[in-house]
Amino acid sequence: MTSLRFLPVAVALALAATGCGSDTANTPGVAGMNSVAGTPTGGGGAGATVGGAGQSGSGGTAAGAGGSMSGAGGALGGAGGGGGGGSAGMGGALLEPTLLSQTGLFKDIKAQTKELAAGVYKFTPAYALWSDGATKQRYVYMPPGGKIDTTDMDFWQYPAGFKLWKDFTRDGKLIETRLLLKKSDGATDWYMVAFVWNDDYTEATATPMGQMNARGTMHDVPPKEGCVGCHQSMHDNALGFSAMQLSHSLPDSLNLTQIATMGWLTTTGLALWSASATNFLLQYGFGLALVTAFSLYQRFRDSEVRIAAIEKAWTAARLAALRMQLSPHTLFNLLHVIRGQVAWDPRTAQSMIVQLADLLRRLLAAGEQDFSRLREELQFVRLYLQLQQQRFIDRLTVELPAEEQLPEVWIPSLILQPLAENAVVHGLARHDGHVGIRVEALIDDDALVLRVRNDMAPASPLAPAGIGVANVRERLAVHFNGAAQFRSEPDGRSDWTAEIRIPVLRTRPSGAAS
Secondary structure, three states, X not given: OOOOOOOOOOOHHHHHXXXXXXXXXXXXXXXXXXXXXXXXXXXXXXXXXXXXXXXXXXXXXXXXXXXXXXXXXHHOOOOOOOOOOOOOOOOOOOOOOOEHHHOOOEOOOOOOOOOEOOXXXXXXXXXXXXXXXXXXXXXXXXXXXXXXXXXXXXXXXXOOOOEEEEEEEEXXXXXXXXXXXXXXXXXXXXXXXXXXEOOOOOXXXXXXXXXXXXXXXXXXXXXXXXXXXXXXXXXXXXXXXXXXXXXXXXXXXXXXXXXXXXXXXXXXXXXXXXXXXHHHHHHHHHHHHHHHHHHHHHHHHHHOOOOHHHHHHHHHHHHHHHHHHHHHHHHHHHHHHHHHHHOOOHHHHHHHHHHHHHHHHHHHHHOOOOEEEHHHHHHHHHHHHHHHHHHOOOOEEEEOOOHHHOOOOEEEOOOOHXXXXXXXXXXXXXXXXXXXXXXXXXXXXXXXXXXXXXXXXXXXXXXXXXXXXXXXXXXXXXXXXXXXXXXXXXXXXXXXXXXXXXXXXXXXXXXXXX
């Protein structure tokens, strides 16, 4: 029974898809395609009704695929007529390219405008899988005659020769292109590797061991094992190209309707339409529920928040949510730092894991209270920056005030950590020089002033405010109701200053730990 859990497709899909999948038996075989570069290397065997035999070539003997697959031996790389160089045919192993130019993504990789090769299409998933700060562009290639087995719409099975690529661009640089190449019809038989681009963008080289801070950015290229570990979470290892992710009408992207019309799916006609229509109703109902819930929430804010008891409860819940927002954000970034050291310096990674355990203990304690003592917050910041120093040992220095010089005051919990994190991330970005981070705490009249300063690349463009800065600004507004000031801006050509000015709290506020 066809699963109904993937997202909707227009009703026209059924009409467009009904004719897909007709036999092409007893028709001439498609010209043999080199499985890596995608260029013709000779004529494949004709796909007769009983399965024609492909011509033997130096790249391996093409296997007859049978009936409905026209010339399948040639289409998947069987070299014919002395053409040579082809890889095995249907069911055989395909080559493992070492250069991106060998994968068949572009017509001419050396050209300034990278024109896609024939049969390669752009696509965009409907839902972002994760965010790592890089801009991504995805591509797909279906070998001639190939079809995705969509018997179970939740778990597609991709044919041999199927390819997926993904570009990663960060800080204005095209850094890497990852390849997923289905080597045979087996569910786990994939070749996965990342190609790192050269400086003039004329070639990219396979980097199976991965690369830290690739091309002078803070982007880490994962090793081959990392790609395999991530994609093994899917039934046939292909993230982002599924019924759910293609159920959209985004511009400049393949969608489920189009690939059904192109004959890429084995499921056609009424079965596909029924599943699509049902899921359209489910999505519509879910969307309506969201809109209704949002409307009710707005009405609640407009009318009930004025009541004192409800306003107090709402403020407490809001602050708790903001603190909880920081915890996974901080943990993700710290795990990313440690992951980068595991393969390169295991001893340092072990030390960092011990430090992380202490930091997480403090993070959990701070996340349960509204206010903490200043010295406790600076201890947390010190642990965080020490972890970052372990990774950037030659580039990062940290200056913190002496504990005995700190005033005995209270501040909002976790208010300094996002600023320290921003100082590391943006200070190290767009250059490979040394970065100093200085944390200051002083009392100026009746205000407590907290500053985090960092060096940055000269004339560096202003980065948009991230989760951390927005979180700090909103929490200050909730806690002090306009009595706090916050700025985060350049201070000269090569310095950045984030400064908080809040009322001095010398006694323990409500919501603070004893």
